[in-house]
Amino acid sequence: DQQVKQNSPSLSVQEGRISILNCDYTNSMFDYFLWYKKYPAEGPTFLISISSIKDKNEDGRFTVFLNKSAKHLSLHIVPSQPGDSAVYFCAAVRGLFQGAQKLVFGQGTRLTINP
Amino acid sequence: KAGVTQTPRYLIKTRGQQVTLSCSPISGHRSVSWYQQTPGQGLQFLFEYFSETQRNKGNFPGRFSGRQFSNSRSEMNVSTLELGDSALYLCASSLGGRPPVLRDGSSLRYYYTFGSGTRLTVV
Numbered sequence: 001d002q003q004v005k006q007n008s009p010s011l012s013v014q015e016g017r018i019s020i021l022n023c024d025y026t027n028s029m030f031d032y033f034l035w036y037k038k039y040p041a042e043g044p045t046f047l048i049s050i051s052s053i054k055d056k057n058e059d060g061r062f063t064v065f066l067n068k069s070a071k072h073l074s075l076h077i078v079p080s081q082p083g084d085s086a087v088y089f090c091a092a093v094r095g096l097f098q099g100a101q102k103l104v105f106g107q108g109t110r111l112t113i114n115p
Numbered sequence: 116k117a118g119v120t121q122t123p124r125y126l127i128k129t130r131g132q133q134v135t136l137s138c139s140p141i142s143g144h145r146s147v148s149w150y151q152q153t154p155g156q157g158l159q160f161l162f163e164y165f166s167e168t169q170r171n172k173g174n175f176p177g178r179f180s181g182r183q184f185s186n187s188r189s190e191m192n193v194s195t196l197e198l199g200d201s202a203l204y205l206c207a208s209s210l211g212g213r214p215p216v217l218r219d220g221s222s223l224r225y226y227y228t229f230g231s232g233t234r235l236t237v238v
Contacts, residue, residue: 006157034223043119043205043229044158089157099212101148102171103227105158 003027004092006106014114019077021109023090026071030092034103035064035075037086044089048075080113087111119208119230127236133194136233138206140187144228146170146211147189149181152203152232161204164189165211196237205232 005024013019023033031052036044050057050064050073057064063076077084090106120139128134140147148171149161160173164183183189193200207229 032223034227041124041203041232041234043207043231045229046224046227049223091158097213099165100171101146101163101165101207101209101211101227102160102173103148103150103158103207104160105150107155107157 002107003030004090004104004106006088006090006109008109009107010110010112012112012114013080015082016079019075019080019084019111019113021075021077021088021090021111023073023075023106024071025073025092027092027094027104028068028071029094030104032093032096033064033066033073034091034093035062036089036091037084038089038108039086047088077111080111082113082115085111085113119206119228121204121206121230121233123233124231125234125236127238128196129238130196130198132196133192134196134235136191136193136204136235138189138191138208138230140189140206140208141228144208144210145187146209147183147187148207148209149189149191150205150207151175152205153199153201158205161191193235198237201235201237203232203234206230 034049035047038044048062066073087108089108091103122137146165148163150158152158163171167183178194181191207227
């Protein structure tokens with residue numbers, strides 16, 4: 001049962017334009033969502049997070065939008081830079097305030113920024 | 116602070132063998148979680164240890180086991196290796212308790228920290 005899904009395995013965007021990565025989830029009990037960036041043979045690096053009580057969170061070039069009714073979130077990167085080329089993972093956690101640690105990840109989207 | 120250290124970085128084993136991977140969390144972190152990354156499957160949760168006790172377990176067979184020591188270092192063991200166990204194994208370190216005040220949804224940036232992983236190849 002894939003509770004978190006990233007339906008686009010890859011995305012190609014021109015440098016300077018907006019990159020939009022999407023993520024869908026099925027479990028309405030998730031209370032936090034996170035986006036990670038990952039290079040091969042390295043661990044995921046945190047990008048941005050959002051609580052289920054919010055609908056938007058912004059940090060520099062990164063903005064995450066959460067649509068709870070659609071069980072959908074998206075990561076916007078503006079402007080896109082060559083260094084943004086990596087695999088991006090969406091993750092969710094349930095019960096964080098009760099100490100739960102388990103992150104449920106999507107399958108990832110490979111973002112390529114073209115010069 | 117030193118980061119999360121996973122050893123070894125690379126490992127090649129033969130089917131049927133067993134393997135032990137190690138994860139040293141950030142100093143002061145009491146929770147260690149393990150994840151398996153395979154192509155097309157994303158990162159799958161294996162288990163989490165907190166204060167030497169397994170608190171949560173994913174849907175993996177009993178061949179996958181782990182433990183945590185009093186200094187919070189954790190080991191993961193896979194017995195009777197199969198070709199399908201070839202993967203990148205990642206551990207994540209965290210304080211493990213209730214996160215800092217996040218009622219407004221502010222950042223979890225420093226809550227979880229991942230190691231660089233151990234690449235296991237089973238031949």
